[in-house]
Amino acid sequence: MDDQPEILQPLYLVVLIEILILIWGLKLTAATNGYGAQVLAGTGMSVVAGIFLFLFSLLLTNVLFPTLLNEVTTMQVGTLKAASRPRRRYPPSWHSRRL
Helix, strand or coil: CCCCHHHHCHHHHHHHHHHHHHHHHHHHHHCCCCHHHHHHHHHHHHHHHHHHHHHHHHHHHHHHCCCHHHHHHHHHHHHHHHHCCCCCCCCHHHHHCCC
16 A cells, blocks of 8 residues: 555545536536525535545545545554654753743
8 A cells, every 4th residue: 555645636526526516516506596595506516426435435434445444544654754853862961941
């Protein structure tokens, strides 16, 4: 997984698809609905999309790729460790000094 960072790329695609479908759905209802109805329609579409994405996420992480979350966590820990710098060591007198 450390050599496959592209596995995180589909997340951006999912967000883009949801936004495009929301815009498309609101354009379809714009001619017949006023502002309040548009807000309600957008909220309804977002709720339905959220339920769909939640169920698909469960399917993805529990059935299709059960080790995906562990692999992503391992990759992120490795990335953070590689990016961290060693701690600065102070002389012993630094800790015992009182102001």
